[in-house]
Amino acid sequence: MPIDPICKKTVDETTPFKSIYKNKEYYFCSEECKKKFDELDKSVIRVRRSLKDKERISFGKLKREIIEPGICTLCGACVASCEALAVVNGKPTLKGPCTACGVCYNQCPRTITTESSLIGSVRDVFTAKTLLPEVKGQDGGVVTSMLLYALEEGLMDSAVVTVKSDEEPWKPVPIVAQTREDILRSAGSIYVHSLTMESLMSAIKRGSRSIGFVGPSCNIDAVYKMQTSPYGLLHMFMRANILKLGLFCMDTFHYDGLKSFLESKNIPLSAVTEMKIRKGKLVVKTDSEHIFPLSDIDAIRSGSCTVCTDLTAEKSDISFGGVGSNEGYTTVLARTGLGLELFKDAADRGYIKIEPLERNGLERVLRQAKAKKVQMYMIKKRIETGKGI
Ligand SMILES: Cc1cc2nc3c(=O)[nH]c(=O)nc-3n(C[C@H](O)[C@H](O)[C@H](O)COP(=O)(O)OP(=O)(O)OC[C@H]3O[C@@H](n4cnc5c(N)ncnc54)[C@H](O)[C@@H]3O)c2cc1C
Ligand code: SF4
Ligand code: SF4
Ligand code: SF4
Known part of the structure; x- marks a missing residue:
């Protein structure tokens, strides 16, 4: 005996309530169940119509x-x-x-079909650059300029940032910056994990209560967890206002691996003046420019990065990245009211120049975010090993 697909009751084939879908006949116990089934078909037609121009x-x-x-x-x-x-x-x-x-x-x-599932919740999007000639940033120098603004306006008493080690070139060293000089020397990106949380704890222990914290999503997640977990240190004892400045991030590498890789190409880290990841390539500047496909350095990629799915540091107050903006500019996603207000005030006070991010810029961010989100499915690996087919 057939089963009514809506209420799952057994029905007789002689029932007057029937519908045909995909060349198959369906039987219903009542007019109500038949109507529900037919409505479903109509919804498909309605959705199809609304997707037509997309x-x-x-x-x-x-x-x-x-x-x-x-x-x-x-x-x-x-x-x-x-x-x-x-x-x-x-x-x-x-x-x-x-x-x-x-x-x-x-x-x-x-x-993944919605923007918020790719980049989290965002109030407004911008492209921006520093107006301070002394700031030599990775992209538009906006992170450094915002920190300078917050320090100089008395809104923040310290910032947790990352600088390059004096002893080992390009090794990241997290510091608690309380001066203009320390903030200026933190400009630029280092593609190696930085132990930023130790510095955050030390800033609080030293009495800082308004702190700017800079890091990629895994670092921002650590702050968020400590603030929101029932037994999180920042939730229970260490009260402090922390402005979370998130960095977009696709990859980091093992320091020793990066060093050996570059040395194998006759590039000592001490000779490197700049490193950038652009369009799937690692760009290393010395007195000339060297470009390597990221696939060449897959083996030295940090294991945690291969399963990381958050490009844009979704739990930050404001996020910054290079993708989506022209050379020399930073893409900015303002997420919280506080992040947006401080960003606009930094512009009003002449630290940064801001413009709305155009749609095609945002599309580039969304594409990169999607590439990172689907890492959780390990699609590349599945196709390579033939496991998925
Ligand atoms: C590891 C890493 C990977 C990145 N990958 C991408 C990417 O795939 N796509 C993209 O669009 N953007 C990426 N970015 C972000 C981009 O490189 C810039 O940091 C961002 O656009 C801000 O530029 P800016 O000129 O405004 O920042 P700047 O004014 O130059 O300030 C940079 C800030 O980054 C901090 N910092 C540098 N290295 C680290 C580190 N290892 N850990 C924690 N903090 C650090 C410094 O403390 C400084 O405050 C990455 C950044 C990092 C650190
Ligand atoms: S895209 Fe539309 S027509 Fe094509 S298989 Fe999917 S639902 Fe059917
Ligand atoms: S059957 Fe597979 S492809 Fe189809 S909607 Fe479900 S998960 Fe997606
Ligand atoms: S890819 Fe993810 S885990 Fe790796 S450094 Fe970036 S944010 Fe952290």
Whole structure:
């Protein structure tokens, strides 16, 4: 005897309440159940209509991103939303023409389809640069300039930043900066993990109560955890106002590995004046420029970075990165009211120049954020090892 797909009751085939979907007849116990089932079909049509003028997404994208890498859960949401799809040999498969309406992609629990699930909650987005000639930043020098503003306006009594070691070139050393000089020398990015939390604890122990803290998402997460976990140190005993300045981050490397790799290319770290990661390449400047694909240094990438999914430091008050902006500018995502207010005030007081980030800049951030989010599925590894197919 057939089962009513809505209320799961057994029904007689002679019931007057029937519907046909995907060439199959369905039987219902009542007009109400039949109506619910038919409404579902209408919703698919409505969603299809509202997606019509958006980006065209075909089943091929779902196949490439989810089914082929082997991360499909076989929940059936895609198949249930399109007559052209069926499960064949344990996989959602196209059996008819695909109109690239995007409905299946938007139902799948494994795809990422909203901006906030890629970069967290954001109040406003900007591109900005320093107006202080003495600031030599990694991108627009905005992080350093904001710290200088907060220190000089008396809004912050110290900042936890990272500088390069004097003894071992390009080794990161976290410090508690309380002077203009210390903040200025922290400008620039070092692609190695920095033990910033030790310095944060030491700043609080020394009596700082308004602290600017700079770090990539894993560092910001540590502060957040200590502030919000029931037994977190910052929640229980060490009360301090911490402004979290997050850095976008795709990778860091083991210090010794980076040193050996560059030495094998006849580049001593002591000769390096600048390092940047741009468009999947490590750019190292000495008296000339050396460019290496990141795939060459995969082996020295920190293990934690291969499973990290947060590009933009989603739990910070304000985040900063290079992607999305022109050379010499920093992309800024203002997240909290405090982050936004301080950023705008730093501009009003002449520390930085700010402009809205254009849509194509934000799209670049979203693309990089997506590449990082899907790391959790280990798609690259699955395809390489053939495990997903
Ligand atoms: C490891 C790492 C990876 C990054 N990867 C990306 C990326 O993939 N895409 C992207 O768009 N942007 C990335 N960034 C961010 C980018 O390099 C800049 O830091 C950001 O755009 C701000 O530039 P700025 O000129 O305004 O900062 P600056 O004014 O130069 O200030 C830089 C700040 O970074 C801090 N810092 C430097 N190294 C570290 C470290 N290892 N740990 C903690 N804090 C540090 C310094 O203390 C300083 O306060 C990365 C940064 C780091 C540190
Ligand atoms: S027509 Fe079907 S298979 Fe093609 S994108 Fe739309 S829902 Fe997916
Ligand atoms: S909706 Fe996604 S997870 Fe569910 S069956 Fe389809 S591809 Fe697999
Ligand atoms: S990739 Fe993630 S884990 Fe690695 S340094 Fe960056 S934020 Fe931390």
